[in-house]
Amino acid sequence: MPQHAPSLTEARRLVVKIGSALLVDAASGRLRSDWLKALALDVAEAKSRGVDVVLVSSGSIALGRRVLGLPAGALALEQSQAAAAVGQIQLARAYEEALAPHGVTTAQVLVTLEDTEDRRRYLNTRATMETLLALGTVPIVNENDTVATDEIRYGDNDRLAAQVAITVGADQLVLLSDVDGLYTANPQSDPSARRLELVTAITPEIAAMAGDPVSGLSKGGMKTKITAARTATAGGCAMVIAAGDTLHPLLAIAEGGPCTWFAAHGDPQAARKRWIAAMKARGILHIDAGAVAALQAGKSLLPAGVVSVEDRFGRGDAVAIHGPDGALLGQGLVRYTSGEAQAIRGQHTDKIAEILGYPGRSVLIHRDDMVL
Ligand SMILES: Nc1ncnc2c1ncn2[C@@H]1O[C@H](COP(=O)(O)OP(=O)(O)O)[C@@H](O)[C@H]1O
Numbered sequence: 001m002p003q004h005a006p007s008l009t010e011a012r013r014l015v016v017k018i019g020s021a022l023l024v025d026a027a028s029g030r031l032r033s034d035w036l037k038a039l040a041l042d043v044a045e046a047k048s049r050g051v052d053v054v055l056v057s058s059g060s061i062a063l064g065r066r067v068l069g070l071p072a073g074a075l076a077l078e079q080s081q082a083a084a085a086v087g088q089i090q091l092a093r094a095y096e097e098a099l100a101p102h103g104v105t106t107a108q109v110l111v112t113l114e115d116t117e118d119r120r121r122y123l124n125t126r127a128t129m130e131t132l133l134a135l136g137t138v139p140i141v142n143e144n145d146t147v148a149t150d151e152i153r154y155g156d157n158d159r160l161a162a163q164v165a166i167t168v169g170a171d172q173l174v175l176l177s178d179v180d181g182l183y184t185a186n187p188q189s190d191p192s193a194r195r196l197e198l199v200t201a202i203t204p205e206i207a208a209m210a211g212d213p214v215s216g217l218s219k220g221g222m223k224t225k226i227t228a229a230r231t232a233t234a235g236g237c238a239m240v241i242a243a244g245d246t247l248h249p250l251l252a253i254a255e256g257g258p259c260t261w262f263a264a265h266g267d268p269q270a271a272r273k274r275w276i277a278a279m280k281a282r283g284i285l286h287i288d289a290g291a292v293a294a295l296q297a298g299k300s301l302l303p304a305g306v307v308s309v310e311d312r313f314g315r316g317d318a319v320a321i322h323g324p325d326g327a328l329l330g331q332g333l334v335r336y337t338s339g340e341a342q343a344i345r346g347q348h349t350d351k352i353a354e355i356l357g358y359p360g361r362s363v364l365i366h367r368d369d370m371v372l
């Protein structure tokens with residue numbers, strides 16, 4: 001575990017969470033476009049260094065309620081969901097307009113927390129995000145508030161951002177907040193509170209420091225940020241809390257401005273492999289000698305190398321991989337059901353669509369979803 005804080009300049013894949021209060025002016029309900037333009041410059045600068053960037057942004061309800069003329073104060077759930085539906089269009093367009101002048105293409109991705117809990121949807125989200133990033137876009141992620149079944153809780157986007165960071169295998173997560181880090185107590189109520197530079201483990205003492213927000217405008221407070229830190233760091237992603245209200249907030253962190261870093265446990269790849277290895281296998285794929293050599297050379301498992309399929313499993317389930325001698329080689333998350341795997345085993349990838357009657361994924365188990 002590093003004893004010195006990471007640097008934002010080291011990030012290879014960065015997720016940045018932007019809260020409603022940063023994007024939308026509380027008094028007028030309007031977009032803070034100068035702030036967004038400055039943030040867009042920071043994002044474009046990171047992209048020009050080859051960093052993959054994902055933005056998790058709240059603000060749809062705050063933007064939508066003004067358009068709909070809804071009153072200030074708490075909204076009924078269905079009003080919040082209606083406001084989100086209206087505001088999300090504005091939110092996505094605002095990012096598109098801010099980033100397009102820098103030659104950066106944006107993509108809108110709406111997810112729910114359950115999407116990352118259901119393994120099949122998780123794998124699909126991951127594959128789409130991976131493709132969007134490979135194509136150079138900046139995905140703008142928000143909760144799909146109109147279909148979310150739970151009460152929309154402010155602060156949930158902290159947790160959502162951590163889930164997104166894990167899903168895309170990010171190595172750094174930035175939570176831009178109205179406070180410049182984690183303090184020993186809530187600085188708004190305790191003037192003697194001091195900011196921590198680096199948290200290497202989220203001990204009960206650290207968790208106890210996090211309180212609720214003081215002002216009525218505020219949302220999850222520090223508690224949801226600590227929950228996010230737990231998820232992110234366990235998944236091999238370092239997290240930083242910093243003040244977002246300044247222009248160029250990412251540049252400020254990179255230049256060593258005030259913030260609190262939470263150190264990652266290992267790297268995202270290792271954390272993902274631990275996660276896959278710990279799953280209960282639902283079935284077995286027996287593969288031939290050629291496929292064994294391919295996997296050992298770091299390749300994905302293609303249907304062509306599968307000799308037989310045992311047991312019933314669904315897409316996204318963990319399955320064991322056995323070699324020609326029956327020895328267990330490893331396990332991975334499978335992209336087809338057992339029935340489909342049975343139908344395409346031993347076949348070339350270009351035959352999949354003809355056999356199944358629909359185009360599928362080219363690999364049975366992707367190398368990133370496999371532990372040997
Ligand atoms: N230990 C703490 N350190 C820093 N802030 C704390 C702490 N405990 C509670 N808070 C409160 O949490 C607030 C940040 O949470 P919140 O307003 O929900 O952030 P955001 O809107 O940026 O997501 C701070 O402004 C502060 O009032």
Ligand SMILES: N[C@@H](CCC(=O)OP(=O)(O)O)C(=O)O
Pocket residue numbers: 018019020021057058059060061062084142143145152153154155156157158219220
């Ligand atoms: N998804 C909702 C807000 C959820 C949320 O966590 O808000 P915030 O605490 O401002 O990050 C929206 O876009 O309005």
